[in-house]
Amino acid sequence: MMTVMATIIGCAAICGFTVWRCVSLVTEERKQIYILDGDIPFLAERAGLEANFIMEAKAHIQLFHQTVYTLYIS
Template sequence: MLIKSLEQKTRLAMMTVMATIIGCAAICGFTVWRCVSLVTEERKQIYILDGDIPFLAERAGLEANFIMEAKAHIQLFHQYFFNLPPDNDYIKWTVGKAMYMADGTALKQKQALDENGFYSDIISSSAVCTIICDSIQFDEHTRKFSYYGTQIIKRRTRDLKRTMLTTGYVENVPRTQNNPHGLMITNWRTLENKDLDY
């Protein structure tokens, strides 16, 4: 009788200890999970101060901004490639910056322009080339783009206006200081570059 009651008390004590351990593990697991989710949610929020007033801003994922980033990358590339003053060092610097943003197809176009004397003509005639982006069509699924722009070449004697249509594709690459959007323009071609008026 004494042995039987001792055995039941031991079993009851063992069950109580096991239930306590399981309960503590469940509470600890829930607490860790909740803390991690709270920290993750807080990292998505950014507070911007306007004077003394804080405003809540939310950080968006890469998918939400991809089209915007792709269009900004395409526009920046065209500005580097086609905004040219009559300064040889500056032309080398800006076109060099554009080469970080596109593959070998851009280098081929640069070499073709160089062979045709385009850059030397800008320098010798003190021309200033600028490009104005009219629109960028971008297909998110195929990642193909069409860039519509107006190129203005100002010379001492006359101003020349040309329509510009280029096309290509956009691929993801690691972000670098020279390529802050982390995108690469591939298979870039100029489809149209014709005079509008003088």
């Protein structure tokens, strides 16, 4: 009787650990972003706001100038 109870408790512990680990892995994977290039997935890495600030500012200024000056030329 003790062997059967130990086996049932052991199987329940293993199943519980497996479910907990699977849920934590899925939650961790959902925090990552993948970019598809054809059929090949690439992991995108998050950059800080300061890393691209100058390039984004220049792109916004260029887009503004392009928009404003094309309105007056047309």
